[in-house]
Amino acid sequence: MSLNEDGLLCPNCNELLRDLNLKICPYCGVEISIQEGDNYTLNVEDITQTGKFDSENIWLFTDPEAIKYYEEHKKLEELRHDIKSSVMRGGVWENTELEYMAEIKRLLNQSIIKEKGAYWWVSPHPTVYSAKMKGYIRINGKAHRFVKGSEITFQCRMARDQRNLNVPLLIKKFTPTNSQILCSEMKGSMKGM
Numbered sequence: 001m002s003l004n005e006d007g008l009l010c011p012n013c014n015e016l017l018r019d020l021n022l023k024i025c026p027y028c029g030v031e032i033s034i035q036e037g038d039n040y041t042l043n044v045e046d047i048t049q050t051g052k053f054d055s056e057n058i059w060l061f062t063d064p065e066a067i068k069y070y071e072e073h074k075k076l077e078e079l080r081h082d083i084k085s086s087v088m089r090g091g092v093w094e095n096t097e098l099e100y101m102a103e104i105k106r107l108l109n110q111s112i113i114k115e116k117g118a119y120w121w122v123s124p125h126p127t128v129y130s131a132k133m134k135g136y137i138r139i140n141g142k143a144h145r146f147v148k149g150s151e152i153t154f155q156c157r158m159a160r161d162q163r164n165l166n167v168p169l170l171i172k173k174f175t176p177t178n179s180q181i182l183c184s185e186m187k188g189s190m191k192g193m
Helices: 064-072 075-089 096-107 156-164
Strands: 113-119 127-131 135-138 142-146 151-154 169-174
Touching: 064 075, 075 156, 096 113, 096 127, 096 135, 113 151, 135 156, 135 169, 142 169
Parallel strands: none
Antiparallel strands: 113 127, 127 151, 135 142, 151 169
């Protein structure tokens, strides 16, 4: 646990903890375990990650309605292959992608965002969220701010490459569409994987 002139900092996100009786860091959402009655410096071992996600779970970012759509159209295996080969590029989810998911979980738990009832048109077809109030998503140590009414969704690596995005995140007001494509169908995608 770091200390600065103002007090204790969260060992996970380094934000100032003004209230020492916190159970969950209000900035990053990690659970803080403090033994009652003890008077000691909070250490990294005192936190429990609440947002651990399986980096090999290909469906981690796919909205359940998208899965249902692909099942109904007998194309679920095609979507699975696209996510594994094109979206995940044959590997696992990157740390920044897992950070995005942990931040989304935190924002949902704090009722700062809600599911919009729609998913992004490009695979892995992640859920689109709507901001109920202003806030931020912290990824790779940087806060990405949004205002009430903003829409938030995950961006795959190829979309990030095309848009020169440093994080797997898009914050805008989106235009509804009935189109949907696989990541491998995007312009500039590597064919034949």
